Amino acid sequence: METVELQSLKFDPQGLIPAIVQDADTNQVLMLAFMNAESLRLTVETGETWFWSRSRSELWHKGATSGNVQKVQSVQVDCDADTLLIQVQPAGPACHTGEQSCFYRSLGESK
16 A cells, blocks of 8 residues: 655645544445544554544544544555545444434435
8 A cells, every 4th residue: 555644744734634534344424524624643553533623623633522432443644635534443423413423324315
């Protein structure tokens, strides 16, 4: 697998990059969050996921209050270097609602 350097990542104008979080064992997509350079650095250094909260404008460590931390198994970069795929071993549900994945609802069709 090819290696990409941090400085080659394409952060958006707000300094953010989307991060898709996936269960390393089941491949289930758990959540989509955003990272800035600092949260990505903390994720790599600590081996647990850190993100940037766009609503609170602050760093957040996934599981810091719930205990549902995510142990990082790998961080992959897409072909355009503008999205991350983070494979994790989750210690519990990813969603703040208690669901295993944030993607637990289907879009209904209007008739």
